[in-house]
Amino acid sequence: xxxxxxxxxxxxxxxxxxxxxxxxxxxxxxxxxxxxxxxxxxxxxxxxxxxxxxxxxxxxxxxxxxxxxxxxxxxxxxxxxxxxxxxxxxxxxxxxxxxxxxxxxxxxxxxxxxxxxxxxxxxxxxxxxxxxxxxxxxxxxxxxxxxxxxxxxxxxxxxxxxxxxxxxxxxxxxxxxxxxxxxxxxxxxxxxxxxxxxxxxxxxxxxxxxxxxxxxxxxxxxxxxxxxxxxxxxxxxxxxxxxxxxxxxxxxxxxxxxxxxxxxxxxxxxxxxxxxxxxxxxxxxxxxxxxxxxxxxxxxxxxxxxxxxxxxxxxxxxxxxxxxxxxxxxxxxxxxxxxxxxxxxxxxxxxxxxxxxxxxxxxxxxxxxxxxxxxxxxxxxxxxxxxxxxxxxxxxxxxxxxxxxxxxxxxxxxxxxxxxxxxxxxxxxxxxx
Numbered sequence: 139x140x141x142x143x144x145x146x147x148x149x150x151x152x153x154x155x156x157x158x159x160x161x162x163x164x165x166x167x168x169x170x171x172x173x174x175x176x177x178x179x180x181x182x183x184x185x186x187x188x189x190x191x192x193x194x195x196x197x198x199x200x201x202x203x204x205x206x207x208x209x210x211x212x213x214x215x216x217x218x219x220x221x222x223x224x225x226x227x228x229x230x231x232x233x234x235x236x237x238x239x240x241x242x243x244x245x246x247x248x249x250x251x252x253x254x255x256x257x258x259x260x261x262x263x264x265x266x267x268x269x270x271x272x273x274x275x276x277x278x279x280x281x282x283x284x285x286x287x288x289x290x291x292x293x294x295x296x297x298x299x300x301x302x303x304x305x306x307x308x309x310x311x312x313x314x315x316x317x318x319x320x321x322x323x324x325x326x327x328x329x330x331x332x333x334x335x336x337x338x339x340x341x342x343x344x345x346x347x348x349x350x351x352x353x354x355x356x357x358x359x360x361x362x363x364x365x366x367x368x369x370x371x372x373x374x375x376x377x378x379x380x381x382x383x384x385x386x387x388x389x390x391x392x393x394x395x396x397x398x399x400x401x402x403x404x405x406x407x408x409x410x411x412x413x414x415x416x417x418x419x420x421x422x423x424x425x426x427x428x429x430x431x432x433x434x435x436x437x438x439x440x441x442x443x444x445x446x447x448x449x450x451x452x453x454x455x456x457x458x459x460x461x462x463x464x465x466x467x468x469x470x471x472x473x474x475x476x477x478x479x480x481x482x483x484x485x486x487x488x489x490x491x492x493x494x495x496x497x498x499x500x501x502x503x504x505x506x507x508x509x510x511x512x513x514x515x516x517x518x519x520x521x522x523x524x525x526x527x528x529x530x531x532x533x534x535x536x537x538x539x540x541x542x543x544x545x546x547x548x549x550x551x552x553x554x555x556x557x558x559x560x561x562x563x564x565x566x567x568x569x570x571x
Contacts, residue, residue, distance in 0.1 A: 158432035158488075159370035159415040203269045204297040207308075212273050215289045215311055219275055223485070229278040235288075237270025243288055247314050256302040261290065261310075264298060281477075282484040282503040285315025316482040317474040341381060346396040354394075355424045360448055362392045365399040365406060367415030372433045376416040379438045387451045409528055409548070410488065411506035420448050427550040428530045431488040431508045436466045443491035443511050447531045447551075465493035465513035465533075529567075539571040 216232060219225070235243075241262070244250040251258055264270050275287040291309035292301045301307055344350075346363055354361050364380070367373045377395075384390050396402045399413045406413045409429055418441075420428035430444050442462040445451040456462050471479050476498070483489065484503050491511040500518045505525040513533045521541040530550035537555050544567075549560040554567035563570060 158372055159367045203267060203293040205271055205291055206294050208271060208291055211291050219287055223283040231276045233274045233276060235272050235274050237265035237267050240272035240288060240290055241265035249312055260302055281481050284313040284485055287311060287313050316485050317470060317478045341390050343393050343395045346394045346401050348401055350394060351401045354421050358423050360450055361421045363394050363396055363402060363419045365396045365402050365415055365417040368397060370415040373416040376433045380441055383441055383445060387455055389450055392450060410508055428510050429508050429528050430490045435468050439466055440491045447511050466491050467493040534567065544568060
């Protein structure tokens with residue numbers, strides 16, 4: 139997926155493997171070679187840049203759309219876009235475009251049917267109007283960034299109908315050029331989420347306190363902590379799926395909730411470079427050893443993989459269901475052009491329990507990536523940037539890591555390129571390739 143809706147003060151990223159909400163103050167699609175026809179080009183990063191002009195403010199047409207917050211919203215999303223992809227102001231240029239031009243971009247990038255039916259219909263009817271506005275972000279070429287972005291603000295309620303989702307009242311931001319399958323997956327899974335077992339409603343898990351956190355870091359055994367954003371739909375989706383799995387296997391006592399990452403924030407900064415909701419942390423014998431970031435396709439399968447690989451659930455408990463220890467292939471490597479697929483992997487970054495067997499990832503940039511439980515068997519990772527990546531439970535058997543930078547990487551129960559375990563080499567795999 140390539141959607142990033144924004145609402146309230148939270149940056150929400152709908153990503154192929156990762157739909158996540160990021161705090162704004164934390165530390166084969168065709169791509170246009172020329173920016174679309176613009177109504178008002180915006181120079182990059184000029185601090186005295188004039189605000190966007192809304193012609194409807196001075197319009198005598200009582201039915202004209204109005205956007206009283208467009209300038210503020212544009213500045214906010216511009217800053218978040220720069221921050222999310224470590225871009226310099228000179229690398230991003232803003233253009234104000236009209237509704238039909240914005241709709242053409244959505245169609246071109248196969249995003250016109252991404253949302254549910256109600257919001258898709260809302261966007262279509264809104265963007266059919268020539269007085270609808272959107273902001274197009276044009277970016278410089280780069281493998282580790284999207285090729286652009288588009289912010290579609292919701293007009294003032296008095297000038298157009300209210301968006302059908304409370305999470306979309308401020309509008310939607312969509313990333314361009316990182317691929318989308320013909321059938322977009324939902325925000326939590328490619329299949330309908332099954333409900334918790336009958337008679338087992340979602341638990342009210344205990345909130346994590348500083349005292350709890352200090353105790354967990356001084357306690358043996360395996361524990362789960364979920365950094366949860368109450369206003370983040372992705373976070374609620376993961377909690378629902380995790381609750382169903384834990385309920386089914388009588389492990390509800392294993393989970394504690396850290397609302398707003400109030401306690402685990404510094405740990406998230408260290409592990410994945412920013413505070414994202416949801417992030418599921420696994421502590422074993424007092425230290426964080428595994429992490430899962432966000433939601434996306436095959437979410438329940440990825441969570442089941444995490445529970446099994448950390449010995450929280452026995453693999454046999456799944457009966458005749460699909461092997462919960464198998465890596466997950468989302469079909470995108472086959473569906474997209476190689477350069478788009480590589481850009482997708484680098485931009486989205488967090489790939490839990492993913493199937494990268496025999497993949498060409500030479501030179502890819504995945505610093506601070508959560509690659510836990512993924513299979514890189516036979517993969518080409520020469521000169522890859524894996525600095526500070528979380529590589530717990532990953533399988534690198536027969537992978538080529540010549541020249542790869544793994545400084546600061548977290549190894550835990552990792553299978554090294556020579557087939558040995560990271561614990562056999564002092565808790566790392568360096569020197570095994």
